[in-house]
Structure formats: structure tokens, C-alpha cells
Amino acid sequence: MNIPPVISLKNIVFGYRSGNVLDGLNMDVLKGDFVGLVGHNGTGKSTLLKIILGVLTPQNGTVKLFGTPIKKFKDWDKIGYIPQKAGLSVSHVPITVDEVMRMEKASDYEVDEALSSVDMLSYKHQLLRELSGGQQQRVFIARALVKNPELLILDEPTVGVDVKTQEKFYELMQKLNHDFHLTLLLVSHDLHTISHQVHCVMQLDKKTIPYETNTCNIIHTHHKNADHN
Amino acid sequence: MQITTNLFQYEFMIRAFWAGIIVAIIAPLIGSFLVVRRLSLIADALSHVALTGVALGLLLGINPLITTILTTVVTAFIIEEIRSNRQVSGESILAMILPGGLALALILISIANGFNTNLFTYLFGSITTVTNQDIWIIFVLAAFIISILLLFYRQFMYTSFDEESARTSGIPVRLINHLFMVLIALTVSVVMKVVGALLIGALMVIPVISAMQIMRGFKASMFVAIIIALLSVLVGLIASYYANLPAGATIVMVSILSFIVASFLKKNN
Numbered sequence: 001m002n003i004p005p006v007i008s009l010k011n012i013v014f015g016y017r018s019g020n021v022l023d024g025l026n027m028d029v030l031k032g033d034f035v036g037l038v039g040h041n042g043t044g045k046s047t048l049l050k051i052i053l054g055v056l057t058p059q060n061g062t063v064k065l066f067g068t069p070i071k072k073f074k075d076w077d078k079i080g081y082i083p084q085k086a087g088l089s090v091s092h093v094p095i096t097v098d099e100v101m102r103m104e105k106a107s108d109y110e111v112d113e114a115l116s117s118v119d120m121l122s123y124k125h126q127l128l129r130e131l132s133g134g135q136q137q138r139v140f141i142a143r144a145l146v147k148n149p150e151l152l153i154l155d156e157p158t159v160g161v162d163v164k165t166q167e168k169f170y171e172l173m174q175k176l177n178h179d180f181h182l183t184l185l186l187v188s189h190d191l192h193t194i195s196h197q198v199h200c201v202m203q204l205d206k207k208t209i210p211y212e213t214n215t216c217n218i219i220h221t222h223h224k225n226a227d228h229n
Numbered sequence: 230m231q232i233t234t235n236l237f238q239y240e241f242m243i244r245a246f247w248a249g250i251i252v253a254i255i256a257p258l259i260g261s262f263l264v265v266r267r268l269s270l271i272a273d274a275l276s277h278v279a280l281t282g283v284a285l286g287l288l289l290g291i292n293p294l295i296t297t298i299l300t301t302v303v304t305a306f307i308i309e310e311i312r313s314n315r316q317v318s319g320e321s322i323l324a325m326i327l328p329g330g331l332a333l334a335l336i337l338i339s340i341a342n343g344f345n346t347n348l349f350t351y352l353f354g355s356i357t358t359v360t361n362q363d364i365w366i367i368f369v370l371a372a373f374i375i376s377i378l379l380l381f382y383r384q385f386m387y388t389s390f391d392e393e394s395a396r397t398s399g400i401p402v403r404l405i406n407h408l409f410m411v412l413i414a415l416t417v418s419v420v421m422k423v424v425g426a427l428l429i430g431a432l433m434v435i436p437v438i439s440a441m442q443i444m445r446g447f448k449a450s451m452f453v454a455i456i457i458a459l460l461s462v463l464v465g466l467i468a469s470y471y472a473n474l475p476a477g478a479t480i481v482m483v484s485i486l487s488f489i490v491a492s493f494l495k496k497n498n
Contacts, residue, residue, distance in 0.1 A: 053397055076399035083393045090390050093265050095447045103387040104398060127445055140394075147398070 004067025005030050006151050006183045007052055012061035014047055021047050022058070027202060031150070034177045034184045036194040039204030045187050048204070049155060052185075053081060066150075080144025082137070084156040091129045097139050098124050106146045114142040117180075118172060134165035141172070151183045152176065158193065170197045236470055241357050245476070248359040249462035251371045252423045252432065257440075257454035258378055259416045260433035262409065264441070265389040267319075271308065273430040274323040275417045277330030278304045280426050282418075283351045284337035293351070294366060294418060301414035304330070309410045313403065354425030354477030356466070363422060370419050374412050385409060386447070423462075424477035431481040432458060435488055442491040443498075457487045 007029040014022040021044040029035050039045045050056040051063060054070045063070040066078060097120065101111045115121040118138040128136060137157060144152060158166045174197075176182045188194045195201050236242055263269050282300035286293030308326060312319050350358060359367075378385065387395040388405045396402045420429045440453035465480030472479075 053393075055393075055396065074399070076397055079397050081394050081397040083391065090265060092267075092441075093390075093447060094441055094445055094450055095390065096445065099386075099447050100390075103383060103390065103395070105383070143394075153397075 003031055004064070006033070006066060007185070008062075008064040008067075009048075009052070010062045010064075012048075012051060012058045012063070014044070014051060014056065014058045022051075025061070029151075029183060029185060031183055032177070032181060034173070034197075034199045035186070036191075036198035036201040037185060037187045037204065038189065038191045038194060038201050040189060043204040045189070045204055046155075049153065049187055052153070053079075077147045078150045080141075080147060080149035080152045082140045082144055082152070082154045082157065084159065093129075095128050096124075097126055097128060097131075100128055100139055101143050101146060104143055104146045110146055114146040115139075117145060118142045132165070134161050134169065137161070137169065138172070141176075145176075149182065151185065153185045153187070155187045156189070157186065158188065158190065166193065173197065236467065241359075242466075242470065244359045244361065244364055245356045245466055246463070247364050248356055248367055248423055249466055249480070250459065251364075251367050252420050253436075253458035253462040254455055255371045255374050255416055256420050256429075256433045257436045257458045258375065258451065259412055260437040261447070261451045261454060262385055262389045263413070264434060264437050265447075268323075269430065269434045270320075270323045270327075271305075271413060272417055272433045274308070274326040274330065275301050275305060275414060276421060276426040276429040277327050277334070279330070279417055279421050279429075280334035280351060281330050281337065283421075283426075284334045284341070288337055288341045294363075294422075297418045297421065298415060301417050302411055305410035305414040306407060309406055313406065350425075351421055352425050352427055353475060354421070354423055354428060356423045356476045356480075359422060367419050367422070370415050374415055374419075377408065377412060381405065381408065424480055428477050428481045431484060432461070435481070435484040436461065439484070439488040439491040442488070442495040457484065457491075461487060 005028040007027065009025060009027040012022050012025040012027075013020060021042075025048070037045060037048065047056060051058050052065075054063075054073070065073045066075065068075070097115070098111065101114065101124075106114070112121055112124070115124055118141050120135065120138045120142055123131060123135065123139070128139065131139065141152075141154075158169060161169070173184060173186070177184050184198075186194060186198060191201065191203065237246075260269075260272070263271060279297045279301050282297030283293040285291075285300065286296035289296070304326065308322055311317055311322050317325075384395070384400050384405045387398065387400055388402050388409070392402055395405075416433065417429055420432055424432050436454040436457040437450065439457050440450040444450040444453050461480050461484035465483040466476055468474065468483070469476040469479040
């Protein structure tokens with residue numbers, strides 16, 4: 001039996017008043033893939049992410065998650081999402097790491113387990129705002145892991161972090177992909193860094209450029225922005 | 230001891246304390262989430278709309294609490310719709326709703342041919358004129374607000390802190406946001422009787438930001454905010470009674486004092 005793609009996008013068209021941002025985009029992300037979604041500002045990265053997460057509906061095309069059309073998709077526990085700079089918006093509130101974790105339905109054991117997997121258990125009772133950017137990011141990854149997801153989506157995870165934190169972050173990603181068999185979709189504007197870490201890259205401002213070991217099934221037939229490059 | 234004996238010999242003061250205690254519990258509960266969402270001013274905006282509700286009630290001869298609840302709930306829904314569609318920034322919506330509510334209230338008063346003295350009590354609060362019926366209405370609404378908060382605490386918390394992730398966690402964000410707006414509207418309607426439309430935001434927000442200065446943890450801050458609000462109401466009522474000051478304003482001034490003390494404690498910790 002064929003396993004359906006984790007993410008399947010077919011002929012996606014989406015535009016704002018100023019014109020189409022995504023124009024006939026196709027993409028399949030298979031189980032176990034580690035995909036980088038790269039593009040400069042305005043190339044549709046955030047739009048595509050919102051379409052995948054069901055926040056935006058494309059004007060044309062179909063979106064399927066784990067083989068189910070997005071409108072019928074209910075199994076959100078399979079997806080962990082870590083927004084860009086998630087912790088910054090709540091820096092004015094004294095929320096603890098434990099309270100961040102409790103936003104997901106989880107037992108004490110599950111919380112401890114998830115925090116351990118990202119080496120953050122000892123910070124459980126610390127205030128989120130007292131942690132560094134890299135540590136905060138690990139907490140949000142842990143929160144996503146509490147659900148035991150099969151797909152992890154990270155939006156600009158390495159913006160504003162130093163090289164050492166970046167290295168540790170990618171080590172963690174490799175571990176999650178390799179040891180925990182998680183499918184990863186990483187959104188970034190930094191092609192140079194990401195291309196050395198992921199299995200393949202989908203570059204939104206160019207036609208398909210499978211990078212490094214091309215193990216992903218990304219078909220990017222046509223993209224309006226590609227014509228500009 | 231003598232002080233409290235004197236104070237509690239009057240039925241109206243006992244009712245005032247009951248109303249104050251209930252309000253001091255629900256105002257910071259809702260206020261905590263408002264502070265997280267950076268929507269502290271929404272209480273003030275809705276309180277001005279609540280005045281429209283009061284004016285409408287007085288004009289039509291209906292219990293003003295009913296018309297207040299209706300107008301604040303409808304406005305809260307409109308604010309949420311505009312906010313979630315990102316048509317206008319949250320701050321700008323509030324800047325529009327705040328004077329808009331007051332303007333509409335003034336027009337309705339004008340249609341009614343003059344200023345009704347009843348309306349004045351809604352502007353600045355009149356906790357000492359709370360009736361037994363008011364107490365029951367406030368109690369039922371407060372019980373409803375607390376029950377919904379307890380029932381959906383995790384969802385409110387997740388949506389307030391991180392709307393995008395909450396959505397991908399299967400939480401019906403839109404529904405939760407609208408439900409939260411209803412709770413704010415109900416709280417504003419209830420609190421208005423105690424501290425008045427112009428001072429509602431103070432009781433909903435000041436105890437919360439005071440508690441957040443000194444506490445570690447959101448839940449802990451929430452509990453301490455309730456204690457600060459209770460102290461503000463009790464001390465404010467006693468002080469206003471003996472110094473012959475307006476109760477609502479005295480309560481707010483005591484809560485501001487709590488913020489100064491909390492800031493001092495934080496600085497020296």
C-alpha cells in the first residue's frame with residue numbers, strides 16, 4: 001500500500017491584489033523528508049506556509065495533508081508548528097516553561113520527556129523571558145513534540161541566533177529527523193546555511209533546484225516569480 | 230473592630246462588599262488574558278459602548294443591564310471580526326470604538342431630551358446603590374464567566390499566547406476568540422455597576438500588571454491579581470465610606486497604589 005505524501009500541493013495559485021504570489025506550484029513532501037523552503041522576502045514563503053496550515057485557502061489547486069484534503073483534515077496532532085520568534089510576543093508576561101508546555105494536552109511525564117529530548121528539562125520552572133532566543137526555540141520545539149507529531153514545520157528558526165546556537169539547532173533537527181523519523185519542513189531566507197543541512201531545497205524564487213542529496217519529491221513546474229530571476 | 234461593626238450595620242454596604250468581591254474576582258481573571266493579548270484598552274473601549282447600552286435602556290425603558298450586555302457583546306464581535314481579518318490594527322479599532330461609543334451615548338441622551346441622572350451612576354459607578362437583584366445578576370454572570378474560563382482555560386491560554394500554533398493544535402481559534410470577546414463584554418457590563426464605565430479598565434488591568442511585576446508564572450500572577458483586586462475593593466470601600474469619597478475612584482486609586490508598591494518590590498528584589 002502506498003503511503004500518501006505528508007504534504008501534497010497540486011497546482012497552487014494564490015494572489016493578492018498586486019498579483020499572484022504563487023502560480024501553479026506543485027510539491028510533495030514524503031514521510032521522512034527534510035525539506036528546506038527558501039526564498040527572499042515577498043516570494044510567498046509565508047503565504048505557502050499559511051496555505052499548508054489551512055489559514056489561507058488558495059484560489060486554485062488542492063492541498064492534502066497525510067492524504068486528506070485540508071478542509072477535511074482534523075488530525076492536527078500529527079503536525080507540530082513552530083512560528084517565527086514565537087516567544088517574543090509574550091516577553092511582557094511572566095510565563096514559565098512548564099506553562100508553555102501545558103498549552104498542549106500533556107501529562108507530567110510527557111512534558112518531561114519532550115523537554116529532555118531538547119535538553120531543556122532543567123529549565124522547566126524558569127520564566128520563558130529569562131531564556132536566550134535559542135533556548136526559547138527549543139522550548140517551542142519541545143511543545144510541538146509533546147503531541148508526538150509526524151511532521152514538524154519551522155518558520156525562520158535561525159533568524160537572529162548566533163552560529164553556535166545554529167549548529168546546535170541543526171544537530172537537534174538531524175536527531176529528530178534521523179532518530180525520531182520526523183518529517184521536517186524548514187522555512188528560511190538563508191539558502192547558504194540551510195542547503196548544507198536539509199535533504200533538499202525548494203527555492204520559491206527560482207525553478208526547482210534539488211539540492212545536495214536529492215531524496216525529496218518536489219516538482220515545481222512553474223512559478224511566476226521564477227520568470228523574474 | 231469598631232470600624233467594621235459600624236460599616237456593616239448598613240445593608241447597602243453589605244451589598245456593596247458582595248458586589249465588590251465578585252467583581253474583584255472576575256475582573257483580573259479576564260484582565261490577565263487581555264494583558265497577554267496586548268488588548269488592555271479593549272475594556273475601556275467596550276465600557277464606552279456600554280454607556281450607549283445604558284442610554285438605550287433608559288430611553289426604551291428596558292433594564293439597562295440587558296441593553297448594555299447586548300450592545301457590548303455585539304460590539305465585541307465586530308471588534309474581533311475586524312481584528313482577525315486584519316483590516317485595521319487592533320489599536321486603531323479601539324481608538325475608533327472608544328469615542329464612537331461615547332458619541333452614540335450622547336446622541337441617545339440628547340434624543341431622550343436631557344441628561345438622566347441614572348446615567349451618571351454608570352459613568353463613575355455606584356457600588357453603594359447596588360440592589361439585591363443586581364447582586365444576583367452579577368453573581369450569575371460571574372459564575373458563567375468563571376465556568377467558561379475553567380472549562381476552556383487551556384484553549385484561552387494557548388490562543389492568547391500563540392494563535393498560530395493554537396490553530397495547528399486543532400483549537401478552534403475563531404470560536405475561542407469570539408467566546409472570549411463575549412466574556413469581556415459580560416465582565417465590562419458587570420464591573421461597570423461597581424467602578425463605573427470610565428474606570429473599568431483600571432480594575433481589570435492594574436491588579437494584573439501589578440501582580441506580573443512580582444510573580445513568576447502566569448497562573449500565580451492571576452491568583453495574586455485577584456488578591457490585589459480584592460484588597461483594592463475592600464480597602465477602597467472602607468476608605469471611601471469613612472473619608473466620604475466616591476467608591477469607584479477610591480478603589481482604582483488603591484489599585485494604582487498596589488502597582489507602585491509592586492514596582493518598588495520588583496526594583497529592590
